[in-house]
Amino acid sequence: MKGLLSFVLLASLFAVGCSGKSAEGDNPKATDSGSGGGKMKIAMIPKGTQHVFWKSVQAGAMKAGTELDVEVIWKGPVTENDKDGQIKVVEDFITKGVKGIGLAPLDDTALRIPVKESQDAGIPVLIFDSGLKDAETVSFVATDNKAAGKSGGMRLGELLKGKGKVIMMRYQEGSASTIEREEGFLEAMKTFPGIEVISSNQFAGPSVETAQTKAESLINANKKGDVFGVDGIFCSNESAAFGMLRALEGAQLAGKVRFVGFDSSDQLIKGLEDGHIDALVVQNPVQMGYLAVKNLVAHIKGETVEKRIDTGAMLVDKANMGKPEVLELIKPKF
Amino acid sequence: MDRKSLVRAAVLPVVWLALYAIGYLMLPEAFGSPRNIETIIRQTIIVGFASIGMTFVIAAAMIDLSVGSAVALVTVAVATALKAGWSPGMAALAGIVAAIAVGAFNGLLVTRLKVGAFVVTLASLLAVRGTAKGIAHETKIDANLTWLNDLTAALNAKTSWMLLPIGGWLVIVFAILGALILHRTVFGRNVIAIGSNPEAAHLSGISVSRVQLGVYLLAGIFVGMAGVSQFARLSVGDPTVAEGLELNVIAAVVIGGASLSGGSGSIFGSLIGALIMTTINTIGSQAGWPTWIQAIVTAVIILVAVGLDRLRSSRTSG
Numbered sequence: 001m002k003g004l005l006s007f008v009l010l011a012s013l014f015a016v017g018c019s020g021k022s023a024e025g026d027n028p029k030a031t032d033s034g035s036g037g038g039k040m041k042i043a044m045i046p047k048g049t050q051h052v053f054w055k056s057v058q059a060g061a062m063k064a065g066t067e068l069d070v071e072v073i074w075k076g077p078v079t080e081n082d083k084d085g086q087i088k089v090v091e092d093f094i095t096k097g098v099k100g101i102g103l104a105p106l107d108d109t110a111l112r113i114p115v116k117e118s119q120d121a122g123i124p125v126l127i128f129d130s131g132l133k134d135a136e137t138v139s140f141v142a143t144d145n146k147a148a149g150k151s152g153g154m155r156l157g158e159l160l161k162g163k164g165k166v167i168m169m170r171y172q173e174g175s176a177s178t179i180e181r182e183e184g185f186l187e188a189m190k191t192f193p194g195i196e197v198i199s200s201n202q203f204a205g206p207s208v209e210t211a212q213t214k215a216e217s218l219i220n221a222n223k224k225g226d227v228f229g230v231d232g233i234f235c236s237n238e239s240a241a242f243g244m245l246r247a248l249e250g251a252q253l254a255g256k257v258r259f260v261g262f263d264s265s266d267q268l269i270k271g272l273e274d275g276h277i278d279a280l281v282v283q284n285p286v287q288m289g290y291l292a293v294k295n296l297v298a299h300i301k302g303e304t305v306e307k308r309i310d311t312g313a314m315l316v317d318k319a320n321m322g323k324p325e326v327l328e329l330i331k332p333k334f
Numbered sequence: 335m336d337r338k339s340l341v342r343a344a345v346l347p348v349v350w351l352a353l354y355a356i357g358y359l360m361l362p363e364a365f366g367s368p369r370n371i372e373t374i375i376r377q378t379i380i381v382g383f384a385s386i387g388m389t390f391v392i393a394a395a396m397i398d399l400s401v402g403s404a405v406a407l408v409t410v411a412v413a414t415a416l417k418a419g420w421s422p423g424m425a426a427l428a429g430i431v432a433a434i435a436v437g438a439f440n441g442l443l444v445t446r447l448k449v450g451a452f453v454v455t456l457a458s459l460l461a462v463r464g465t466a467k468g469i470a471h472e473t474k475i476d477a478n479l480t481w482l483n484d485l486t487a488a489l490n491a492k493t494s495w496m497l498l499p500i501g502g503w504l505v506i507v508f509a510i511l512g513a514l515i516l517h518r519t520v521f522g523r524n525v526i527a528i529g530s531n532p533e534a535a536h537l538s539g540i541s542v543s544r545v546q547l548g549v550y551l552l553a554g555i556f557v558g559m560a561g562v563s564q565f566a567r568l569s570v571g572d573p574t575v576a577e578g579l580e581l582n583v584i585a586a587v588v589i590g591g592a593s594l595s596g597g598s599g600s601i602f603g604s605l606i607g608a609l610i611m612t613t614i615n616t617i618g619s620q621a622g623w624p625t626w627i628q629a630i631v632t633a634v635i636i637l638v639a640v641g642l643d644r645l646r647s648s649r650t651s652g
Contacts, residue, residue, distance in 0.1 A: 022426075049625055051625070073363055073622040074620055074622070075619055076625060077580065078618075078625045079577070080630060081574070082575075082577070083568060083572060083574075083575055084380070084564065084567060084568065084576065085570070088377050088619065091377065091488070092373065092615075092616050092619035092620050093619070093620070094369075094488075095364050095367060095370040095373045095616075096361065096620040097361070097363060097364060097367075097619070107474065107568075107570065107572070109474075109476050109569060109570050110474075110570045110572065112569065113479075113483060113487065113567070113569055117487070119488065119489045120488075174473060221468075261384050
């Protein structure tokens with residue numbers, strides 16, 4: 001019995017200690033979570049909690065929470081990319097009885113059952129970042145990837161003054177968001193009759209390594225002696241863009257071709273600084289978190305909310321990369 | 335039941351109740367609702383099924399690291415069968431057969447290769463995950479919703495008389511069957527015997543390799559049930575799901591009082607161990623703990639629970 005007693009004591013001390021500490025660290029307004037204070041509580045469930053991208057979404061969500069005086073509980077699956085773990089988190093917030101749930105589903109199908117359970121229990125669900133099939137939700141708040149890809153294409157067309165030969169290196173088969181970006185880019189290319197897309201069917205593959213290999217063979221295929229037969233390049237995500245950057249630098253071609261990439265990372269920003277990349281299309285995760293919370297709360301308060309909300313993307317280049325609103329996106333402070 | 339296992343049988347539920355009480359103190363609204371208990375039990379179904387099988391494996395002084403991969407393979411098998419137009423019942427059966435095949439693979443290699451269960455099942459962890467990804471062409475397989483998905487679904491107004499979804503009741507039925515096999519049959523006694531001392535078991539005429547193979551085949555059935563439940567929850571066949579599940583299952587069995595050196599194990603204890611792990615998770619989620627704190631708290635609870643158990647057993651035996 002003595003052992004049991006000490007176990008209970010230890011466990012309770014630890015549990016209470018942790019809850020206090022985490023509440024302070026994560027969200028200063030979470031301390032009244034147990035007492036059921038009057039403030040509206042909503043849950044935001046990302047795909048993971050480690051990536052910088054999600055930290056930025058969280059920052060936007062917390063900002064909206066402070067502005068609206070709503071308690072935002074930010075909680076992802078314990079293991080990154082654990083679909084069943086994310087289902088559990090949704091279920092736990094249904095039983096906790098939050099007023100609304102914002103969810104970035106790890107799978108466009110597997111999360112439909114808990115989302116339906118939530119709605120059956122009278123808790124509205126808003127989807128952000130990635131879509132969910134066959135489900136009626138409050139709204140879908142995410143980057144309009146097609147429009148973002150198109151803006152990248154328009155910029156490349158302007159840089160080339162409407163003429164030249166262009167390569168688009170795709171990201172990966174079956175990745176919905178990047179396929180939309182690539183479609184948007186090709187659409188933009190069609191508006192420049194002087195531009196010829198000489199390659200758009202090569203895939204960078206899952207990693208920087210595969211992307212670099214593919215980029216090297218693309219470069220070699222278009223090199224005749226010392227003449228490089230390509231004027232402009234577009235890559236549809238971070239790993240593809242970085243692989244291409246490394247291949248261009250290796251071939252002494254960096255800076256000699258116009259290059260537009262997608263997403264940002266420290267290395268890609270360095271590429272911008274060096275003049276090796278002309279522009280990056282950067283998503284706006286802070287805005288995504290902010291608009292998700294804002295619209296979820298609006299819906300709970302009975303206001304009408306748009307079914308599809310574009311959180312926008314921004315073209316970052318050497319000229320604007322020092323501005324505070326751009327720095328917030330490319331060098332978030334966490 | 336000897337005195338030691340009686341004490342253990344009484345203590346573990348009290349530990350769980352204490353944990354639940356802590357949850358109630360922290361989150362009175364959620365932990366006071368019957369829905370919360372139902373949710374915790376639903377979330378325990380997968381680890382629960384797998385922990386019944388793992389109790390046999392650990393009691394026989396072996397290990398099975400391939401559980402998570404096998405569960406993923408089962409979800410892929412069920413989804414593939416459903417997509418090919420099989421009835422839900424037949425698709426579930428196909429999934430269970432796939433898990434038994436993994437069990438047979440493990441059992442045959444352990445008994446033939448003599449390199450130890452750890453190495454064999456470490457290899458099958460990789461091979462089975464690879465097979466699942468291959469069958470699914472490295473993506474997930476969508477399937478239409480069927481009655482299989484209701485096995486683990488939340489109860490609604492029409493089904494609330496059942497108290498638990500069917501999957502929850504099935505865990506209880508399978509646990510009772512498992513306990514009967516472990517404690518009331520010759521096979522069960524042989525499992526404990528080879529787990530305590532394989533040489534002595536061999537000398538007393540037990541066919542050690544036959545029992546070991548039997549243990550993996552039996553565990554395959556329970557892993558199959560876990561896989562079908564995982565499919566029911568996800569509604570898709572996903573070759574990447576349940577990564578690391580085996581560690582949660584092993585933790586549940588160890589909290590439940592089994593020794594990793596074999597010779598002991600309690601199916602009832604393993605289930606309570608699984609419940610304890612889910613309950614910590616639920617407290618962590620609902621209180622909004624950052625995931626890293628949740629991982630550390632779970633680690634501490636495992637150590638405290640197992641440490642207490644060892645203290646208690648050394649006192650009773652010494």
